Amino acid sequence: MSKERPTIADVASRAGVSKGAVSFALNGRPGLAQATVDRILAAADELGWRPSNRARSLSVSKAFALGLVITRDPAVLSSDPFFPAFIAGVESVLASRGQALVLQVVTPGEDEAAGYRRLAQDGRVDGVFLSDLRHDDPRIGLLTELGLPAVTLNRPEGSSPFPAVCLDDRPGTIAVVEHLLELGHRRIAHVAGPPAFVHATAREQAFVAALAEAGLEPVAIEVSDFTAAGGTEATKRLLALAAPPTAIVYANDRMAIAGIGAAHEAGLAVPGQLSVAGYDDSELAEFVHPSLTTVRADPFGFGEAAARTLNLLIDEGGEVADVELPPARLVVRRSTATPADPLEES
Amino acid sequence: MSKERPTIADVASRAGVSKGAVSFALNGRPGLAQATVDRILAAADELGWRPSNRARSLSVSKAFALGLVITRDPAVLSSDPFFPAFIAGVESVLASRGQALVLQVVTPGEDEAAGYRRLAQDGRVDGVFLSDLRHDDPRIGLLTELGLPAVTLNRPEGSSPFPAVCLDDRPGTIAVVEHLLELGHRRIAHVAGPPAFVHATAREQAFVAALAEAGLEPVAIEVSDFTAAGGTEATKRLLALAAPPTAIVYANDRMAIAGIGAAHEAGLAVPGQLSVAGYDDSELAEFVHPSLTTVRADPFGFGEAAARTLNLLIDEGGEVADVELPPARLVVRRSTATPADPLEES
DNA sequence: GTAACTGCCTAAACCGGTTTAATCACTCAT
DNA sequence: ATGAGTGATTAAACCGGTTTAGGCAGTTAC
Numbered sequence: 001m002s003k004e005r006p007t008i009a010d011v012a013s014r015a016g017v018s019k020g021a022v023s024f025a026l027n028g029r030p031g032l033a034q035a036t037v038d039r040i041l042a043a044a045d046e047l048g049w050r051p052s053n054r055a056r057s058l059s060v061s062k063a064f065a066l067g068l069v070i071t072r073d074p075a076v077l078s079s080d081p082f083f084p085a086f087i088a089g090v091e092s093v094l095a096s097r098g099q100a101l102v103l104q105v106v107t108p109g110e111d112e113a114a115g116y117r118r119l120a121q122d123g124r125v126d127g128v129f130l131s132d133l134r135h136d137d138p139r140i141g142l143l144t145e146l147g148l149p150a151v152t153l154n155r156p157e158g159s160s161p162f163p164a165v166c167l168d169d170r171p172g173t174i175a176v177v178e179h180l181l182e183l184g185h186r187r188i189a190h191v192a193g194p195p196a197f198v199h200a201t202a203r204e205q206a207f208v209a210a211l212a213e214a215g216l217e218p219v220a221i222e223v224s225d226f227t228a229a230g231g232t233e234a235t236k237r238l239l240a241l242a243a244p245p246t247a248i249v250y251a252n253d254r255m256a257i258a259g260i261g262a263a264h265e266a267g268l269a270v271p272g273q274l275s276v277a278g279y280d281d282s283e284l285a286e287f288v289h290p291s292l293t294t295v296r297a298d299p300f301g302f303g304e305a306a307a308r309t310l311n312l313l314i315d316e317g318g319e320v321a322d323v324e325l326p327p328a329r330l331v332v333r334r335s336t337a338t339p340a341d342p343l344e345e346s
Numbered sequence: 347m348s349k350e351r352p353t354i355a356d357v358a359s360r361a362g363v364s365k366g367a368v369s370f371a372l373n374g375r376p377g378l379a380q381a382t383v384d385r386i387l388a389a390a391d392e393l394g395w396r397p398s399n400r401a402r403s404l405s406v407s408k409a410f411a412l413g414l415v416i417t418r419d420p421a422v423l424s425s426d427p428f429f430p431a432f433i434a435g436v437e438s439v440l441a442s443r444g445q446a447l448v449l450q451v452v453t454p455g456e457d458e459a460a461g462y463r464r465l466a467q468d469g470r471v472d473g474v475f476l477s478d479l480r481h482d483d484p485r486i487g488l489l490t491e492l493g494l495p496a497v498t499l500n501r502p503e504g505s506s507p508f509p510a511v512c513l514d515d516r517p518g519t520i521a522v523v524e525h526l527l528e529l530g531h532r533r534i535a536h537v538a539g540p541p542a543f544v545h546a547t548a549r550e551q552a553f554v555a556a557l558a559e560a561g562l563e564p565v566a567i568e569v570s571d572f573t574a575a576g577g578t579e580a581t582k583r584l585l586a587l588a589a590p591p592t593a594i595v596y597a598n599d600r601m602a603i604a605g606i607g608a609a610h611e612a613g614l615a616v617p618g619q620l621s622v623a624g625y626d627d628s629e630l631a632e633f634v635h636p637s638l639t640t641v642r643a644d645p646f647g648f649g650e651a652a653a654r655t656l657n658l659l660i661d662e663g664g665e666v667a668d669v670e671l672p673p674a675r676l677v678v679r680r681s682t683a684t685p686a687d688p689l690e691e692s
Numbered sequence: 693g694t695a696a697c698t699g700c701c702t703a704a705a706c707c708g709g710t711t712t713a714a715t716c717a718c719t720c721a722t
Numbered sequence: 723a724t725g726a727g728t729g730a731t732t733a734a735a736c737c738g739g740t741t742t743a744g745g746c747a748g749t750t751a752c
Contacts, residue, residue, distance in 0.1 A: 007708055019709080050467050051709065054400070100468070228629050261637070365703045371738070378701075
């Protein structure tokens, strides 16, 4: 049993042809007689030969890998339900193409640009996913400068040279508000994510717009940070208002679940005295008490679409069309109900 | 502005030396006059040259990357607090060494061996982390056969050619049981993880042993699956017992939080009528109601230690000593209290 | 004065593929 | 018979580093 990996030269000599011929056969390029191709492929098969990624990378100047840089505090990242599913979706596309996913987790304090620079300069990846898109995101300029293909998850408001894969945050949020309005709520508050993030402001604006549609104004909008701790604090502030809300719409499940906890802590019944809604439909949403009304997106599908789009950009180059994913859907559970004191105001 | 990346030849000609000299200078190898080294490094600096990873990979037959294969259902993985922090710890070691992390998420249904095979045969990584270690884990044999260095997270019971980085699950679990015993609980149950996993059985055995230490037997041990859904089901079964437990120790936080939900659903007060303890200290543990008594490990440190150990194995080869991490600590919160009907027996 | 050694540096092979230009053996048209 | 054209194949350059063997100049040893 030879422990050494066979090389293309071994295959060539076994098939009685040149290295070049083997390469042609492998890549299905025209110019070889069918019989020769068959003979080469058979030889490769018998030797168990698979072309070396390293050699291929060097000669064709491609990495056969995509990169994902996640800029988050690991503690915060911990319970984010988006990325694992997103990554799984990405992988489902990469696996069949023999590509790999290079992951980088950057703590916000550090220089996130350095993360992308390393990926680009080391030639580790052929393209990257731009997640957690921010307003005037500096990474767009950075990647343009680095010449690294990218796909943005959702659309930046400024002009961007990169294709965007979008999952509109608004319909889900609007559905939540409409659901609460139908139940009879009129005093509704929102706990938003950091305004730097596109998806945070999108949800906030959708919230405001949906209320305005019904001629209402938010009781309050608390700007928070998507963490459980932040959700707790924001909830306390809302409950301390002179005229507190009868329902709170949170920008994600973590804050919402923490909000339920804070409400209970304050002696309020959920949904009896306070209705709560989240966003994400994380695993726990169904199993906390009361189970959480929330909005379910499809992060796996998001990952698939993003990977496909990025590969299209890398392979074909030029202009790649944006992709619009089906919007998130409302999932009604037990944390929302008719308000205790309905319709104070006409 | 030349858009082309400089190569080692550019640096060489600028410094007036040969390619080989540049390589020597870069890698700090002896045999070059200090003045020459300085000149070369200055030239490299001026050109902004960084050696190409691809070329280096090919010539030294190393990938400069480590691999992590996670075999989980993405839905389940979603809310696992371990991996994000673990990965961040790994990266903190890799970043300074210019290494990358290649991630692969394999759905349990698929062939997980294929994932490792791909990583090994494509030469993507120089070594891998073996997480979620199972009893008689087939991956140990597989990796031995593939000749891929690895580090196991925790120690397999059989003989293993790989160094183990261990975080003993037992002290934390024992501390939980002792805490409950001190509160006066005598009827304690456990919701365990799948027995295939080493850490699941370790926690279960520690639970049984700690009770035995006090001359007690478990009310019941429900085998579950670490998911919130599983935690709910297991809890329902325990509460339906003729003599239900006054406290339940869960093998992780997700099941515990779902357990609190199930208890509330059943009309039980936590911790008034049922004490609940988890394991992991996930982000939400502190913010659910009541806040969850649990056990806090240090997954970030786990990642650091694992990465360092794996690199040691790759660089030095031979025998690398196992690493024992400081054990997890008990975090007492509000979900545990004196039982309602204390000390029925003895 | 020459052999042996040392310190510094270079030429060239090498890693394992891809790709281009050239070669060879045929057939076909003139 | 000759030239052109076509299809199958190969030799060799190339990607950008690392590494080995060896060359050259300047001591030192005898």
